[in-house]
Amino acid sequence: MPARPARLAIGALAVAALVSACSTSPLGRNQLAFYSDGDLAEMGQQSFAQYQQELPTVGGAQAQYVQCVANAITAEVPASEGIASWQVKVFKDDSANAFALPGGYIGVNTGLLDVATNQDQLAAVIGHEVGHVLAHHANERASTQAVTQGGLSVLQSAVGLQGQSGEQVMGLLGAGAQYGVVLPFSRKHESEADLIGLDLMADAGFDPSASLALWQNMAANSQGEPPAWMSTHPSNTQRMEDLRNRLPEATPRYQQAKADGKRPNCRL
Template structure:
């Protein structure tokens, strides 16, 4: 019976994986089990909840500044995203953070404006966050979590049916292995991919890509170097991110020059 269960489980997982396989904008194979419509619905619902629970910045100049950067970035997105109706909200929140959600939603925390010193640095963060959306990282993360939970539950059932000793300890070990061996590195790969997508996006919009490196140097200074070891973090270390960005800087500068020649030179203040 245990062998039959294992075979059926493997077959089902493989079916889900094959049916959900796509390719990211950088050519990476990814698994996305949920429809674009479903992800948009989830993004819109989450954003609505945030607007109800968090204070929103009302200063017109601050909102106009953030909206200006967003508008320049959005025009350079692939058509299916550029043609969306995007909503941009500045939240009164001290953390230096921003996010973008499926369904055309962008949130920026006021704390980020203290670390991102100019339009180029803020465009680096916003481009990075929009990069997560166009690369369908949220879909990947939800899909990955579903597959991990399914696999752990199936393993637990198999161990129960086999009357395996120390089942509880084994399951705890599997859970830790899933987190540190799959979930966290997977998130770091998303961050690195979004860095490169965002770098090219900001350059196409006419922002200076060097702002991305300056931004992460500011982030490192603001953090005081207090962060977990990289293998235990969902984000790459700042120096890793900077090296990753610098490796794509030559191409990004060429894209910026093309944008400037085409008259795309943002002046968001």
């Protein structure tokens, strides 16, 4: 059996090998990516099917409205993403939420339509969610989780943390991994998706400044926020600041889109 330092070195090399599997996000950030697009698309399909089993879908004017906005946003998705078509569903749920999944799946809760009060604000949300897909955040989150769990397992084996005291130490290490690795990555993903989504909505002909009004509405409808360092999302104030800083880049894209005849007219 290798000595303890040797086992630690083996663990470090294993983790380093995992870290070497990286790609680049649309904003130029290095990220982990262990899984294939096919694997992620299959996960997306399964998740979307499960969501449809758990919540009723809504048709009529609400579905047509959401589909109109989603069509304009997804028309800006590069062909290189390999998503030939997007499935869009509206779910009867009072929470102001939406999602997009790898493989081309979009879900919007009816509660969001009470907060995103016009097509531009809804486009900011759908653009954000599609931004997660374009940045392959699902792949990165799953890969980060694999590294985190694998690293803790290697550490526990290498240093011989057993029994009650070992469980306590591993609990602290797990908390450190949660707040030091997993959550910051999630906040980074949210911020990145905000900016990608802002560009998407602008390219589709939606007014990017509406993203600020959206988050003002979100803040007014929130029941208080956890401390930023314990949240998987940036604070509403931080999000609005980042979006405002991005507007000088997004606004010319919006103006160009209008000049090119992209003028969505989605109404509820």
